[in-house]
Amino acid sequence: MAASEQIKSLIKSFGQGDADRFFASAMQIAASEARQGHALFAQELKSLIEDARKNRSLSQLDRGKIVNISTQKRELSELLDVFQPRVTLADMVLSEDIGARLGKLINEQQKLELLLQHNLSPRRKLLLAGPPGTGKTMAAQAIAGELGIPVFIIRLDGILSKFMGESIAKLRMIFDLMPQQRAVYLFDEFDSIGSKRHQGHDVGEIKRILNSFLINIDRDNSNSIIIAATNLPEVLDTALFRRFDDILNFLLPDIEDTTLAVSKYTANFSFDRKASQNELMEAAQGLNFSEIAKACEETIKEMILSNGKKLRKDILLESLKKRKQKCL
Missing domain, CATH: 3.40.50.300 (P-loop containing nucleotide triphosphate hydrolases)
Structure with missing residues (x-):
């Protein structure tokens, strides 16, 4: 079986988190077993080592640890x-x-x-x-x-x-x-x-x-x-x-996309009925998603700062119109 020094080196490298040394020690044990005539066992060890090395590498890729640039x-x-x-x-x-x-x-x-x-x-x-x-x-x-x-x-x-x-x-x-x-x-x-x-x-x-x-x-x-x-x-x-x-x-949003965008950006709020949906969509037509999102955000801020309970469609309509004018 593997020499005692090789086993100690294997355990020590594992404890220190030295992956390169760990795999090198493991391969030395496999080589030692092969020299002693334990060919099948040595091959099994090598396969296990290669699988472990690959799996460790892949798992590291998914950790998302950010390098300190x-x-x-x-x-x-x-x-x-x-x-x-x-x-x-x-x-x-x-x-x-x-x-x-x-x-x-x-x-x-x-x-x-x-x-x-x-x-x-x-x-x-x-x-x-x-x-x-x-x-x-x-x-x-x-x-x-x-x-x-x-x-x-x-x-x-x-x-x-x-x-x-x-x-x-x-x-x-x-x-x-x-x-x-x-x-x-x-x-x-x-x-x-x-x-x-x-x-x-x-x-x-x-x-x-x-x-x-x-x-x-x-x-x-x-x-x-x-x-x-x-x-x-x-x-x-x-x-x-x-x-x-x-x-x-990527294209500018069409009517359907615009409707979905307004619904998504205001999903946690309800509206009053002071402007029709058609008016809103017409005002938003030609704006990009970023401008639509900002108009919705302005409407939400207005509601919060005025202690309102619902978003006002007339405020959103006005914000959309101003943004369209700015883009012309």
Whole structure:
């Protein structure tokens, strides 16, 4: 059987939480058993060790423990917003198509271990396109919320301004972080670096950043989720599109979406009847989800501050109209 020193080393490493040493000691015991002619037992040990190593790795991915960026990656602290979102897909108003496609990614991520056992990779690279306020950033947060992992929002404007000249190194550091910390990495306002490389007005630095992003996203084989969001998909370099597993186009809400949004944002309150539902929907038409949510929030505040018991539709109607005028 295994030598006493190997067993002591195994127990000691387990007690100290030294996983690498623990697995190394376990493999030494298996090798020792094989040398003593216990081939079947040694093979069983090796299989158990490999299964344990894989399961431990996968369980670590799902813990959602947030890396302390300010201490471990101080150079990135000015480029990243890191938090654990609580929002889920149920908090959003989504078209049937987008809801199904986001659900598919989440389902594959939740069954990551099963897919890996069959040498398959889950969807994890998304390009989200559409006008501002249509839910792109919230969708990234909802994915993280569903999976119980943090969101890392990369401030690309910081890469382009504060770190001009060293931006490629900063971008590489972000990709190096992905295998260490499973998270949703959101590259917001992606068109700031992803515009067509042949456009004459682009400075050389931006072209180099885009090329670096293409190289890094091709090399990346982490279990993190990479999301790029843009308001201007038409200006993106065509080389980008094939790097993503799926491209989702977010649209301004239609009448049905608007009705659902108002109902969701005011779900815990009742209304008086001083304005018709048709008037509300007409006033909200053309606004994005963000503006509708803010109008509902203003109406709720008005009720609270005036000691009212019901939301006033006339207040919501007026708020929606003002927001539409502001957007014209």
